Amino acid sequence: MRDFLTRINYDIIVFNSVEEAVTSLKSRQHRQVDLIITELHFRRTTPAEALSLLQPFGVPIIVVTSLDGRPGSANEHGVAGYLVKPFPLSEIAALVDGELKKVKK
Numbered sequence: 001m002r003d004f005l006t007r008i009n010y011d012i013i014v015f016n017s018v019e020e021a022v023t024s025l026k027s028r029q030h031r032q033v034d035l036i037i038t039e040l041h042f043r044r045t046t047p048a049e050a051l052s053l054l055q056p057f058g059v060p061i062i063v064v065t066s067l068d069g070r071p072g073s074a075n076e077h078g079v080a081g082y083l084v085k086p087f088p089l090s091e092i093a094a095l096v097d098g099e100l101k102k103v104k105k
Helices: 002-007 018-027 047-057 089-104
Strands: 036-038 059-065 081-084
Touching: 002 089, 018 047, 036 081, 047 059, 059 089, 081 089
Parallel strands: 036 059, 059 081
Antiparallel strands: none
16 A cells, blocks of 8 residues: 555655654654554554544544454544555545545645
8 A cells, every 4th residue: 555655646654653653743753744544453552542642633544454344443533534454545545635635725
């Protein structure tokens, strides 16, 4: 997915954990982040905790997961989009495009 989004001209920043993402977003170590795409499986953080940590930054969040299709905590935390793997790359592209158009308004 990262390679696909890079090929269609999106700048991608990869974090290896929720903690790393939160630290970077707090320090504004990276340029403006317009959208977060995340998985729901984490080593040290539950999905609800991860979404609670990311939500305060006011950046739309898209969740991609291999879970059974029940958004659960994702819906409770107002995520912008939810995709269950496997999905066509065109779906992630359409979701990203739509969310970024909302951000740019």
